[in-house]
Amino acid sequence: MSYYFCIIGTKDNPLFEHEFGTSRSGGDGVSRFSQSDRSLNPFIIHSSLDIVEEVQWGPSSTSGSAPMYLKHIDKYAHNYISCWITGGNVKFLLLTRPSDAALPGAVGGGAGGVRGSLAGGRGGMLQGTYNPTSPATEEAVKNFFFDVYDAWVKTIMNPFYGLDDRVTSPVFRQRVATAAKKYL
Amino acid sequence: MSAPQGTTSGLRYPSNKKTIYDRNLNRSKNAELSRAAFAYLFVEMISYAQKRVKGIADLEKRLNTQGYPLGLRLLDLLLTRTANPLSSIRPTRILPLLQFIAQTLWRHLFGRPADALERSESDPGQYMLYDNEPLVNQYISTPREMSQLNCAAYVAGIIEGVCDGAGFATEGVTAHSVGGESEGGDKTEREMWPGRTVFLIQFKKEVLEREEIMGRGGG
Structure with missing residues (x-):
């Protein structure tokens, strides 16, 4: 499993991006995108922004409020996209690329066996049958987003941070990496 | 932008090694600020703004x-401080947004x-939010030639x-005095609250259109 995480500002401009792999089931936390995947990822993320705009004003509860977590919203080839939208209309987008069994050397030989034995219990991440809407996956992604959101609010509370500025703080990046390691 | 950076990128750490990310967001939840300190700061802000303006409209x-960026920040901060933070919600209709402003933000x-x-x-696109005694105006008496001025423009x-941050674009929010000797409104209320101020919130047409569509969808 490889992940590409991106924060999109209110004017559809990218503010932050981070790439990582799964740390679950013996994963080493390193992404396995090929060079062409890397170039393609930003395009996939941006194409899903249209869907975000549709979903964000979708049916809300009777109280006239909607959750920030929009769950799984889009799919392109084997890439699944989940979204969290903050109160200030900033989008967190997570692209998930499940590792196909054909991908050689995804994990070392010994760890490969361990991954196989654990896969059933890991949020429906059975090889080849990754299900973005399974409750365990949704929960994991939600927890990840929530931790990032916490760090995000701290970022925007900084008086030197302006609307739609890029986030360059290494501490923020570290926070995202920690959340990724913890939940994904 | 994509490459993970080391921790030695010229970032200066505070002497206690605690960055803004190490502080709890709810730390100052119940903290109170000195009113005198605020009044002093606010007066300085007004005189700073006044040095560079041509008229009262310009000053307002x-x-x-000056208040605008504060609103953008408070929106997300106060939304995280709701009862159950994990089920974070955001307002998608006008009324919940205004209630959020009148209750949560004001509190x-x-x-x-x-x-x-x-x-x-x-x-139908105009809403009025009343404050009988705006805190920001407590120590301010405007001179007669500037009677049009209401410094609660900062709160506006x-x-x-x-509103803007939440995706409800406005034509503008303005503050007007409606107490004391000004015209209109209930006479007894005017006399009881000389500093009574109304905030006029005028939403843009597209916001109202969206609101209507959502209302029809039963959302």
């Missing part, structure tokens, strides 16, 4: 601009809810920031 515009800023919230009868800027 500047105060508004956070002034320690009490706003005094009244009304919808204009003539214009905060409201505008919240």
Whole structure:
């Protein structure tokens, strides 16, 4: 499993991006995108922004409020996209690329066996049958987003941070990496 | 932008090694600020704005601009402080947004809810938020030649920031005095609250269109 995480500002401009792999089931936390995947990822993320705009004003509860977590919203080839939208209309987008069994050397030989034995219990991440809407996956992604959101609010509370500025703080990046390691 | 950076990128750490990310967001939840300190700071802000303006409208515009970024920030901060943070929600309709402003935001800023919230009868896109005694105006008496001025324009800027940030674009939010000797409104109320101020919130047409569609969808 490889992940590409991106924060999109209110004017559809990218503010932050981070790439990582799964740390679950013996994963080493390193992404396995090929060079062409890397170039393609930003395009996939941006194409899903249209869907975000549709979903964000979708049916809300009777109280006239909607959750920030929009769950799984889009799919392109084997890439699944989940979204969290903050109160200030900033989008967190997570692209998930499940590792196909054909991908050689995804994990070392010994760890490969361990991954196989654990896969059933890991949020429906059975090889080849990754299900973005399974409750365990949704929960994991939600927890990840929530931790990032916490760090995000701290970022925007900084008086030197302006609307739609890029986030360059290494501490923020570290926070995202920690959340990724913890939940994904 | 994509390459993970080391921790040695010229970032200066505070002497206690605690960055803004190490602080709890709820740390200052119940903290109170000295009113004297605020009044002093606010007076400085007004005189700073006043040095560079041509007229009263210009001055109010500047105060508004000073409040705007505060609204953008408070929106997300106060949304995280809801009862159950994990089920974070955001307002998608006009009424919940205004209630958020009149209750949550007002309580956070002034320690009490706003005094009244009304919808204009003539214009469906216009809402009026009343404050009988704006805290920001407590130590301010405007000279006669500037009687048009209401320094609560700063608070209007905060409201505008919240509305804009939440995706409810406004034509502008303005503050007007409706107490004392000004015209209109209920006479007894005017006399009881000489500093009574109304914040006029005018939403843009597209916001109202969206609101109508959502209302039809039963959302």
